[in-house]
Amino acid sequence: MAEIAKHETTTFREVMAEIVQRITEGPWGPGTLLPGEVELAEEFGCSRTTMNRALREVSELGFLDRKRKAGTRVRMAPIRQARFEMPVVRSEIEKTGAIYGYQLLAREVLVAPDWLRGRLGLKARARVVHLLCLHFADGVAFQLEDRWINAGALPMALEQNFSTVGPNEWLVATVPFSEVEISFLAAAADAVMVAHLDHALGDPVFCVERATWWQNAAVTLVTLAHRRGYRMTTRY
């Protein structure tokens, strides 16, 4: 036989759903001041604790603006937020069912060029490891990784040859990080990208740039250039 009622208590998820619905389709238009938590809890038949959690999470979704004493108000324009989870490339590729491949194209140790020193805040004559790697999905070039590692902060990097394990995977397993800066940008394909990805010179390339610090010392800067037509998409 079919059972419907799984429980009698009102869960915070149900409350959330109802609140979101009232905001997006119902009586709580932009700017509305909601009743207090106590009153709402009473109406929904749940405890204030539960109502508090529901409101907090809806607020984190970007719909509500909450202030002590002032109360809970529906945002005039909901904050559109795009949240991208960026696992290591290997996982990203394997998740699509494709076979992951990796190739080290170049490796050199040198004194950090000026632009890099400025970008990461390195001191003069800082030594860095520069790597160029390619990640494949089912044998097709998927992502070109241009990475700089601060050898001063991470001397171990000098001993790694990165011929079989990508620097990304090595880094996440080796060093923690305390601060990260991620940028998305459109760049023009340069000679290196043309050589390894399916691009013509000057083609628009979707790039992700990520800089990482640990305890105020720069660890690494990486630019990930993607294959032709790549989009970063999120849906909710």
Next chain:
Amino acid sequence: MAEIAKHETTTFREVMAEIVQRITEGPWGPGTLLPGEVELAEEFGCSRTTMNRALREVSELGFLDRKRKAGTRVRMAPIRQARFEMPVVRSEIEKTGAIYGYQLLAREVLVAPDWLRGRLGLKARARVVHLLCLHFADGVAFQLEDRWINAGALPMALEQNFSTVGPNEWLVATVPFSEVEISFLAAAADAVMVAHLDHALGDPVFCVERATWWQNAAVTLVTLAHRRGYRMTTRY
């Protein structure tokens, strides 16, 4: 006189900070299985409720993987997540201290072209409003907005002329949404972009594309092309 101790109870934020520290700099390396909530709560001198919240939030930061019965484990590679908050353009521009400007370039009502029908799931001969607008920061073109509005779902759009208020602001104030898809991509500058933004033909342009549905009906599709050199950046 200076007071230090504000409270005696351990707050979930303090617990969070300590947990993150133990993960990033301390004994809890990648893969570590943490003690259970009860045990941790005892160690930290807080209730399990508080410990639960702390662990839940650290988990949302991408450091922990929690499963019933299996326990809480430190992720092998912390999930790098980029979270972008995208307010309406006006706010984005005004937040930088610049003066916002708006101009409607073109407005037409037509039957949805095939690619759009496919993209949004419109039915045959659906009528749409097509708009082309420009957003300025201190008089300089900042963003080119290419928007399509499904007139079937939103007949009011036919009456709006959008000469002074941008469709974005009008939409967020008028219709709710239930589903959103956001993509970031790199496109080649076309003639329209060249005419209005500081681009040469074929230049890489950073674009944001956003499609919105409400109750399973497509509402709008917009492509936002940004000025030369634009980057979307987040830091944490």
Next chain:
DNA sequence: CGACTCCTTATGTGTAGACATAATAAACAT
């Protein structure tokens, strides 16, 4: 050996109650 059941366990979530804190509003003093 494999498939099934049942028990155990760690997290997930709900409740009631209390105190903390921020921010507004009212009362007060200058």
Next chain:
DNA sequence: ATGTTTATTATGTCTACACATAAGGAGTCG
């Protein structure tokens, strides 16, 4: 009128406790 204190109030968070639920693991049966 203006600046300052004080009260009020809605949200923020902690506690102790209880039950729900998912999933690993042991035991059982063919």
